[in-house]
Amino acid sequence: MKYTDKWWSYPAEGESGKTVIVTGRDCIDEYRESGKYIYRIDVSWNYHALADGMPEEDEAKLMEEVTDALIDAFKKDRVAVMTGIYTGDGKRDWVFYTKNLKIFSVVFNKALEDLPTIPIVVDAEEDSAWEEYLHMREETYVPDED
Numbered sequence: 189m190k191y192t193d194k195w196w197s198y199p200a201e202g203e204s205g206k207t208v209i210v211t212g213r214d215c216i217d218e219y220r221e222s223g224k225y226i227y228r229i230d231v232s233w234n235y236h237a238l239a240d241g242m243p244e245e246d247e248a249k250l251m252e253e254v255t256d257a258l259i260d261a262f263k264k265d266r267v268a269v270m271t272g273i274y275t276g277d278g279k280r281d282w283v284f285y286t287k288n289l290k291i292f293s294v295v296f297n298k299a300l301e302d303l304p305t306i307p308i309v310v311d312a313e314e315d316s317a318w319e320e321y322l323h324m325r326e327e328t329y330v331p332d333e334d
Contacts, residue, residue, distance in 0.1 A: 192213070192214065192215040192216060193259075194213070194214040194215045194332060195211055195212065195213055195214060196211070196212050196214055196328070196329060196330040196331075196332070197209055197210065197211045197212075197330070198210045198212075198327075198328035198329075198330055200327070200328055202241065202276055202277035203277065204241070204277050206240065206241035206276055206277045207240065207241060207242075207276050207277075208241070208274055208275065208276035208277050209273075209274070209275045209276055210272065210273075210274055210324060210327075210328045211272065211273040211274075211275075212271065212272050212321075212324055212325055212328060212329065213269070213270060213271050213272065214329075214332065216269055216271060219269045219285065220285075220318045220321065223316070224287040225268070225269065225285040225286060225287050225318075226285075226287065226314055226315070226316035227285065227286050227287070227289055227292075227312055227313070227314055227315065228283065228284070228285055228312070228313055228314075228315035228318075228320055228321075229268070229283070229284040229285075229286055229289075229292060229310060229311070229312045230281055230282075230283055230310070230311045230312075231281065231282040231283075231284070231296075231308050231309075231310050232279060232280070232281050232308060232309045232310075232311070233251065233279065233280040233281075233306060233307060233308050233309075234278060234279050234307065234309075235247050235251075235278060235279070235280065236278070237277065237278035241276045241277040241278060242275070242276060243275070243280065250303070250304065250306065251275070251280050253303060254282075254300065254303060254306060255270075255273065255282065257299045257300060257302075257303060258270060258282065258296070258299050258300070260299070261295050261296070261298065261299030262284070262295065262299075265291075265295045267286055267287060267288050267291045267292055267295055268284045268285060268286035268287070268292050268295070269284065269285055269286075270282060270283070270284050271283050271284065271285055271318075271320075271321045271324075272320075272321065272324050283320060283321070283324075285315070285318065285321070289312055
């Protein structure tokens with residue numbers, strides 16, 4: 189599988205009317221079309237939001253460290269691919285597609301072991317058609333300008 193770090197960002201509206209920044213990964217059709225990445229994993233972090241719904245600076249920095257650690261871990265071990273990041277309205281969500289739930293959890297925990305404990309909830313379900321990704325892409329995709 190070819191690894192890509194092409195992303196787009198789009199300011200969407202959350203359920204409460206506040207802005208949610210949707211960051212989607214581009215150029216991952218090879219993963220989707222392989223038919224192997226059939227499980228979607230949603231990792232959610234509810235945070236104390238500022239008035240605009242965004243995280244405070246210290247929490248935002250830690251979220252970026254978590255994001256970088258997870259991207260690096262799954263870049264090395266292609267058991268999963270991060271496809272989207274949603275931030276706003278008091279919540280950060282990372283969305284992954286994986287081919288093996290058990291190996292995903294091992295790589296995930298190893299990626300975060302050197303970081304402070306974070307208040308996350310992990311939910312997994314089968315989504316072999318990549319419905320969440322395709323919906324997010326349809327609603328928010330911004331093509332690269334180069």
